[in-house]
Amino acid sequence: MSSAPGEALETLRRHFGAAQLARFGAIDWVASIDSTQAGLQRRGVDPRGPAVLIADAQSAGRGRRGHAWQSPPDANLYLSMQRRLGLAPRALSGLSLVIGLATAEALHARGLHEVRVKWPNDLLARGRKLGGVLVELAGDAACIGLGLNLRMPEATAALIDQPWIDLATLGADDTREAIAAAVLVAWLDALELFSRDGLAAFAARWDALDALAGREVRVLGAEGELLGQACGIAPDGGLRVRLAHGERVFHSADVSLRAA
Numbered sequence: 208m209s210s211a212p213g214e215a216l217e218t219l220r221r222h223f224g225a226a227q228l229a230r231f232g233a234i235d236w237v238a239s240i241d242s243t244q245a246g247l248q249r250r251g252v253d254p255r256g257p258a259v260l261i262a263d264a265q266s267a268g269r270g271r272r273g274h275a276w277q278s279p280p281d282a283n284l285y286l287s288m289q290r291r292l293g294l295a296p297r298a299l300s301g302l303s304l305v306i307g308l309a310t311a312e313a314l315h316a317r318g319l320h321e322v323r324v325k326w327p328n329d330l331l332a333r334g335r336k337l338g339g340v341l342v343e344l345a346g347d348a349a350c351i352g353l354g355l356n357l358r359m360p361e362a363t364a365a366l367i368d369q370p371w372i373d374l375a376t377l378g379a380d381d382t383r384e385a386i387a388a389a390v391l392v393a394w395l396d397a398l399e400l401f402s403r404d405g406l407a408a409f410a411a412r413w414d415a416l417d418a419l420a421g422r423e424v425r426v427l428g429a430e431g432e433l434l435g436q437a438c439g440i441a442p443d444g445g446l447r448v449r450l451a452h453g454e455r456v457f458h459s460a461d462v463s464l465r466a467a
């Protein structure tokens with residue numbers, strides 16, 4: 208059983224230590240909310256710095272493309288951070304890649320070496336979805352959300368329409384607080400580097416954890432379904448796919464792995 212939100216927040220703050228804690232404007236942990244994304248956006252941008260909101264449960268968790276994000280109580284991590292970015296809109300296309308990558312690397316650093324990134328912002332392990340990143344922009348601020356499966360209850364699992372996995376299955380026994388602290392520090396470090404050097408600074412790191420590289424994929428985009436071989440990301444964050452008639456870069460598409 209997890210701790211009460213007040214205790215969880217104290218534990219989270221201890222995991223950070225004073226120096227890391229000073230990098231945040233506000234950190235809150237609530238028992239329940241409609242969506243941590245919605246909650247932060249209702250508050251507006253915190254002038255003191257990055258604002259973090261974590262919930263034990265969400266009643267209207269938001270996934271990408273209007274999908275719901277199943278958010279049962281005390282089972283998984285539901286985390287959002289909102290901060291001003293000061294980047295040109297065209298520079299933002301790589302943001303969700305950078306955040307997904309930073310999350311995967313934070314999990315690797317905790318010994319979870321099976322975690323991979325799947326363009327544009329899924330976390331996979333053993334070919335199944337472990338978590339997802341949602342980036343919503345409001346003016347020059349970004350609200351970044353992470354849903355990460357820690358220990359999925361059976362009743363919720365029945366409602367999920369895609370192959371999934373949780374950290375418990377991967378053998379992790381880290382607490383939500385420890386994982387949240389590691390992820391948030393990784394996000395701040397990655398955002399600093401991204402603001403300074405752009406996506407190019409992450410290209411090799413993406414390649415090292417890319418779940419799709421070299422794999423046969425099915426791309427569902429504006430032109431319907433196309434089959435090809437994924438070959439990494441383009442400098443602007445698009446997905447490079449080798450099709451029968453040459454390489455194309457996709458910026459908005461659903462991509463799935465084809466069965467071996």
Ligand code: BTN
Pocket residue numbers: 241242243244245265267268269270271272274276284285286287328329338339340341352353354355
């Ligand atoms: C995806 O579709 O893969 C992205 C899912 C993002 C879910 C997280 S849970 C915390 C935050 N609050 C939300 O309502 N959504 C994000």
